[in-house]
Amino acid sequence: MKQWILAPGADFSRLQEREVEQPQPGHGEVAVRVRATSLNYRDLITAENPKVENRVPLSDGAGEIAAVGKGVTGWNVGDRVCVNFFRDWQGGRFRNSYHDAALGGSVDGMLSEVVVFPAYSLVRIPDHFSFEEAATLPCAGLTAWCGLQRGHFVSGDTVLLQGTGGVSIWGLQIAVASGGRAIITSSSDAKLERAKKLGASDTINYKTTPDWEKEVWKLTNKQGVDHILEVGGPDTLGKSLASVSNGGSIAQIGVLTGFDAPNVSLFPIVAKNANINGIYVGDVESFDNFVRFLNVTKIQPIIDRVFPWEQTREAYDYMKSGAHFGKVVISV
Structure with missing residues (x-):
């Protein structure tokens, strides 16, 4: 073979x-x-x-x-x-x-x-x-699923997705199919238009809007988002801390900007009583639950x-x- x-x-x-x-x-x-x-x-x-x-x-x-x-x-x-x-x-x-x-x-x-x-x-x-x-499914799909599940996602919650790679697009689809509101970022307007067609309620071009955390704050009436699938790493964590809501959850997933320590204050996570969960894919039991969800929702x-x-x-x-x-x- x-x-x-x-x-x-x-x-x-x-x-x-x-x-x-x-x-x-x-x-x-x-x-x-x-x-x-x-x-x-x-x-x-x-x-x-x-x-x-x-x-x-x-x-x-x-x-x-x-x-x-x-x-x-x-x-x-x-x-x-x-x-x-x-x-x-x-x-x-x-x-x-x-x-x-x-x-x-x-x-x-x-x-x-x-x-x-x-x-x-x-x-x-x-x-x-x-x-x-x-x-x-095994990495990107399950990672997005576990990121939202560990944050106790429920219908009506707002989710912030970073970029349009595998995890973020899966997170968008899961959130929309579950009755959530999805905000997504990208450096490409064309990709953002495609994300809208998948159900994203709001889009932000992070090249033309480098302070995108301020735009998230406006879009959520200064409440912040309930969940963030954080795939950027050290260079985006500070913006995610500024974007998360009181009692919200950040699923720390990716290292697209490298492995260095973030140069940000962690106090916002304390002040907001929010959570950061490290997400490294998931277990077989969670995978089975994810498949059951897909069989019901028919997401493609x-x-x-x-x-x-x-x-x-x-x-x-x-x-x-x-x-x-x-x-x-x-x-x-």
């Missing part, structure tokens, strides 16, 4: 295709024939990290069960599934040991024709989803572009360009 690996190096050119023997499931495991994968910002960071090598990349993928190992119950050949980002996080409080089985980083990921994982790490994909659509993921298998490097380049709206997918 074929798979892509990260050979030694520190850029996308080190992505190499190779032929390997097809793995077989052991006791308690299943083999999944992968049909589609998708890219996340984390995958770009991983590919540019020279410490990660000889690793099959990508955390996100969907396919169908090709073989079932001994001792597996509840799963059959042909079932359509995803694998959870943190293989061993089935539910409950996060443990540091779960990092040891993060797909596409600590262990081999999904950019392979066939993968083998424990049956407990599988999640059945929504009934109305294609494999390409389901491939957007937003896929910007699907690249064929042989154009995997081009997919990475396109993702890094920032031209995408929603998700970038690779067919397998």
Whole structure:
């Protein structure tokens, strides 16, 4: 079978295709024939990290069960599934040991024709989803879902989304489908127009309105937003602190502006009795709940572009360009 690996190096050119023997499931495991994968910002960071090598990349993928190992119950050949980002996080409080089985980083990921994982790490994909659509769920979709759930989102709440990448667009769709109000930022007016068509009530171009936190304050009648999916990191956290409402919640998710410490006062989070939750994807139980929500709401993921298998490097380049709206997918 074929798979892509990260050979030694520190850029996308080190992505190499190779032929390997097809793995077989052991006791308690299943083999999944992968049909589609998708890219996340984390995958770009991983590919540019020279410490990660000889690793099959990508955390996100969907396919169908090709073989079932001994001792597996509840799963059959042909079932359509995803694998959870943190293989061993089935539910409950996060443990540091779960990092040891993060797909596409600590262990081999999904950019392979066939993968083998424990049956407990599988999640059945929504009934109305294609494999390409389901491939957007394990990281971006579940992250947005958990960010809102951990903040105790309810119908009528206002959500602020930063940019139009995978997590933010998923957050927009989840919020709108749940009866929430969504405000979204971008540097592109064209992307903001697309976001409006998905249900965004208000849009802010952060290039023409660099003090966008002041605009959020105006749009909310000086109340602030109930939830923020904070994907920017150190350079946007201060603006998020200024934008969140009293008792509101910031889901700290991304590091698009780097890993440095933010140069901001944390007092607003105290003064507002607000919360900051660190969100690093989610567990199998949350994933199952998310799928049930999708089966009811019939949300369709937003896929910007699907690249064929042989154009995997081009997919990475396109993702890094920032031209995408929603998700970038690779067919397998």
